[in-house]
Amino acid sequence: MSAAMSSGRPSGRFPAILLSFVFAVIVLGPVAWALATSFKTEVEAVAVPPTLWPSTATLENYLKVFRDQSFLRDFWNSVAYSVGAVALALLVGIPAGYAAARFSFKGKRALMLTILATSMVPGVALLVPTFYLLDSIGLLNSGIVVTIILSARIIPQTVWFIANFVEAVPVEIEDSAFMDGANRFQIIWNLILPLIRPGIAAVATIGIVTTWNDYITVAVFAPDVAKRTLQVALVNQVFDAVGISWSYMMAFVVIASMPVILMFGLVQKWFISGLTAGAVKG
Amino acid sequence: MLASRTQAATTSPGVGVGDTPDTHNGVRFSWIPYLWFAPAILVLFLITLYPTFFVGWLSFQKTRYYELTGFVGLANYAEVLSSSAFWNTVFVSLTYVVGSLTGAVVLGMAAALVLNNAGPTGSVLRVFILFPWTLSMSVVGSIWLWLLNPSFGPIPYLMQVIGLEPGLMLGDPGLALPLIIIVTAWWSFPYVMVMATAAMQSIPQELYEAVEIDGGGALVKFRYVTLTHILPTLGSTALTLSIMYLTLMTLIIVMTGGGPLGSTTTLSFEAFRGTVQAVNIGPTAVVSIVVLLINVALGVVYTRLTGRVTG
Amino acid sequence: MANVELKAVRKTYGTAPVIHGVTVDIRDGEFVTLVGPSGCGKSTLLRMIAGLEDISGGEIQIGGRTVNSVPPKERDIAMVFQNYALYPHMTVAENMGFSLKLKKAPREQREAGVGRAAEILSLTKLLDRYPRELSGGQRQRVAMGRAIVRNPQVFLFDEPLSNLDAKLRVQMRTEIKELHQRLKTTTVYVTHDQVEAMTMADKIVVMHDGIVEQVGAPLELYNHPANMFVAGFIGSPAMNFLKGRCERGRFLLEDGSALALPASLEHLSSDAVYGVRPEHLVRSDDGLPLTVAVVEPTGAETQVIARHGSQSIVCIFRDSVLPQPGETIRVRPDVSRVHVFSERDGRRLS
Numbered sequence: 001m002s003a004a005m006s007s008g009r010p011s012g013r014f015p016a017i018l019l020s021f022v023f024a025v026i027v028l029g030p031v032a033w034a035l036a037t038s039f040k041t042e043v044e045a046v047a048v049p050p051t052l053w054p055s056t057a058t059l060e061n062y063l064k065v066f067r068d069q070s071f072l073r074d075f076w077n078s079v080a081y082s083v084g085a086v087a088l089a090l091l092v093g094i095p096a097g098y099a100a101a102r103f104s105f106k107g108k109r110a111l112m113l114t115i116l117a118t119s120m121v122p123g124v125a126l127l128v129p130t131f132y133l134l135d136s137i138g139l140l141n142s143g144i145v146v147t148i149i150l151s152a153r154i155i156p157q158t159v160w161f162i163a164n165f166v167e168a169v170p171v172e173i174e175d176s177a178f179m180d181g182a183n184r185f186q187i188i189w190n191l192i193l194p195l196i197r198p199g200i201a202a203v204a205t206i207g208i209v210t211t212w213n214d215y216i217t218v219a220v221f222a223p224d225v226a227k228r229t230l231q232v233a234l235v236n237q238v239f240d241a242v243g244i245s246w247s248y249m250m251a252f253v254v255i256a257s258m259p260v261i262l263m264f265g266l267v268q269k270w271f272i273s274g275l276t277a278g279a280v281k282g
Numbered sequence: 283m284l285a286s287r288t289q290a291a292t293t294s295p296g297v298g299v300g301d302t303p304d305t306h307n308g309v310r311f312s313w314i315p316y317l318w319f320a321p322a323i324l325v326l327f328l329i330t331l332y333p334t335f336f337v338g339w340l341s342f343q344k345t346r347y348y349e350l351t352g353f354v355g356l357a358n359y360a361e362v363l364s365s366s367a368f369w370n371t372v373f374v375s376l377t378y379v380v381g382s383l384t385g386a387v388v389l390g391m392a393a394a395l396v397l398n399n400a401g402p403t404g405s406v407l408r409v410f411i412l413f414p415w416t417l418s419m420s421v422v423g424s425i426w427l428w429l430l431n432p433s434f435g436p437i438p439y440l441m442q443v444i445g446l447e448p449g450l451m452l453g454d455p456g457l458a459l460p461l462i463i464i465v466t467a468w469w470s471f472p473y474v475m476v477m478a479t480a481a482m483q484s485i486p487q488e489l490y491e492a493v494e495i496d497g498g499g500a501l502v503k504f505r506y507v508t509l510t511h512i513l514p515t516l517g518s519t520a521l522t523l524s525i526m527y528l529t530l531m532t533l534i535i536v537m538t539g540g541g542p543l544g545s546t547t548t549l550s551f552e553a554f555r556g557t558v559q560a561v562n563i564g565p566t567a568v569v570s571i572v573v574l575l576i577n578v579a580l581g582v583v584y585t586r587l588t589g590r591v592t593g
Numbered sequence: 594m595a596n597v598e599l600k601a602v603r604k605t606y607g608t609a610p611v612i613h614g615v616t617v618d619i620r621d622g623e624f625v626t627l628v629g630p631s632g633c634g635k636s637t638l639l640r641m642i643a644g645l646e647d648i649s650g651g652e653i654q655i656g657g658r659t660v661n662s663v664p665p666k667e668r669d670i671a672m673v674f675q676n677y678a679l680y681p682h683m684t685v686a687e688n689m690g691f692s693l694k695l696k697k698a699p700r701e702q703r704e705a706g707v708g709r710a711a712e713i714l715s716l717t718k719l720l721d722r723y724p725r726e727l728s729g730g731q732r733q734r735v736a737m738g739r740a741i742v743r744n745p746q747v748f749l750f751d752e753p754l755s756n757l758d759a760k761l762r763v764q765m766r767t768e769i770k771e772l773h774q775r776l777k778t779t780t781v782y783v784t785h786d787q788v789e790a791m792t793m794a795d796k797i798v799v800m801h802d803g804i805v806e807q808v809g810a811p812l813e814l815y816n817h818p819a820n821m822f823v824a825g826f827i828g829s830p831a832m833n834f835l836k837g838r839c840e841r842g843r844f845l846l847e848d849g850s851a852l853a854l855p856a857s858l859e860h861l862s863s864d865a866v867y868g869v870r871p872e873h874l875v876r877s878d879d880g881l882p883l884t885v886a887v888v889e890p891t892g893a894e895t896q897v898i899a900r901h902g903s904q905s906i907v908c909i910f911r912d913s914v915l916p917q918p919g920e921t922i923r924v925r926p927d928v929s930r931v932h933v934f935s936e937r938d939g940r941r942l943s
Binding site: 013016017019020021023024026027028030031033034037045046047048049050088091092093095096098099100103105107108111114115116117118119120121122123124125126127128129130131132133135148149151152155156159209212213214215216220231232234235237238246249250252253256257260261263264268272 | 403
């Protein structure tokens, strides 16, 4: 570990490269082990001593997951909630973020502070009151309500990100379009949205990952088995201590993570830029 | 987190001009900008703000299960704050947050420095190392539950091989919390790494060259250039993580269910347990408010630190 | 084609006035520059003509029509912005055709309009490129092309050349002027660069702190500045100002040295400021003694920064005999080119 910036001499990098692989093993080892287990038979998964690679690789665990009657339903719920939540967040976040970036008006600061304040309220503190309120108006187990709650969790960051992205677009471009005869909606549709597309992709990616990974919201506010997501189904297996099959569970883990893995693989640049945007002071 | 960069706000194309032609001179009051915010504010009000006020109200009610039986003033507060179980929960939360944070920051900084010096290899590995950060808490919990399983898990087996007695692992009241802390640090240090790396890469190369010309070595470079520059980022990252740890329940739900013997029952887990078990939601409301207040306090510090909103 | 009339135009932000009643008459086909230091309100004024800023008071007419409450797109004007404001995700052709697309013009009409503008600006080969693939000068031309396509009554330019390097700036200056001579469209051009203003304009409007200091043809401003501000702003290097007093047909500096006054001011007797341009100082044995501080030859001419007491004086000489730093030279103002300004309000007295 010398200075933060590499000296550029490849020979000097050897220890660093070696240590980098150590970190990679620490991080990816457990994941790799889980992946390997998912291809083992139920018996081999619990063999002592443990085997590193499955001696007879099998897809049986995956097939079992897919054959499960509830899998498609759980999967669909996961997709519907997370896509719905992100779509709603963008729908309400784009106008608010645009207005935050482009309009100056009385009370704007108060509005932005309100949105900031809501981002500081942790979901866990709202479990009891929300459960009580939903229960009293008969809206527990509603997919739409769960989607809106998930969406509210990502709306503050969506507004803030969009505002930053819009601010990065020179105002003159809008002035220019304005003179070319575009109205506000044409400006947003034809100019702003195409120009901030990478930013929207980053916000959406992070939003999908956040909402897809949620367990608590769905488990508490939609306890009905028909409304559960893959995450809830996975945790329920852990609770089902009697029939636990580790190889089956690891297959489930892989499948439940697959959409997020794919998304991460495809857009990891956006993902990283979304994580670091605004957090680093230049 | 959120911000308004008011200094960049612009009046043009003026609100009012173009949307509706201004028929008289001067700045005219317009409802239009508020309408742009209305949908977002409506959702946030219904889902976040109203329940926030409601939990405050709830904390002053006498409750039995989910039934309200009248106003009791501060009785719920007195009950919660005088119970040793509550203070034990506070202690567990604190240990959990501080322990995980220490682990994540140390590992994250080390990884950032190492990978930054590893050239292109480092850039490639960085992406892979970030990967677990995207996994859900239920997935992370399930994987580690399996790895730490005392009967068949590979980690207890390895411990046996090197002559350690693994014991009950997560079933051991003295080991459960440390193990959860390790898993949390494992899951979150890549986040610190990415943030620290981004901050490091924004440091102008000339500063290092200037130190070199002034005769400073690697240690001086790290202390006076790298560290000074990434400290604000590290601070805000640490706060973000503290907030996250404080409100994190799923990992505990999956791995220990708050046990054994309450050794992993954090404030947030208690708020969750109180909600689903619903024995008496008044005290649960109080615990929720404690979490809320700590969170808001950390959030305010974060806002001050990053200079957001103040413009 | 149209004339533009500004009648007592005012602009306030909240309670802060930024433009205090500007009246300017721009004739049909004229090339007018608005020039002044940054913050003088020139860009705001342009944006008010464009319709991008509200008008707080007064009246703006384009082609005889009051446009105070007319939105930009109906004012029949086009504007070129400082940073070009090209749409980054559109090709050159799409950029230029965007306004026609918004007007829902048929495709053939759009292509014809874009093609014509591209030809005028020799952009035809670049029509399928994106702005990021263009050089600064090319982007500038696309921005102008976008304006031309709309065939407006008035062109507005907001410091269009300030992002270009010096050489390109001179070249584009010529191109814009040629374009104007070809299209003869009324043009309002904002710049902070007085050289740009002088070389391009039929008429210059000098602004300062939200008011118009003087309006006139370039040489008129150079030869007959209305006040010290215009005198100091127009011309490079700037005019030398010497404080002193008019007395008995002579101008006495603080140390008692005397300078000649124009005949028209022979009878004046008051404190005043004596203004003479660097290029109107000539070496003369009976002139004012100056100590040379810095000598800056540029080839065609030599700029000499010299001191008289504590007063710094800039001279420009065309002869090739260079004075040395520390040397004493004597210079005499060309009395016919000298200006005298009121000490009190800076107005020109001569």
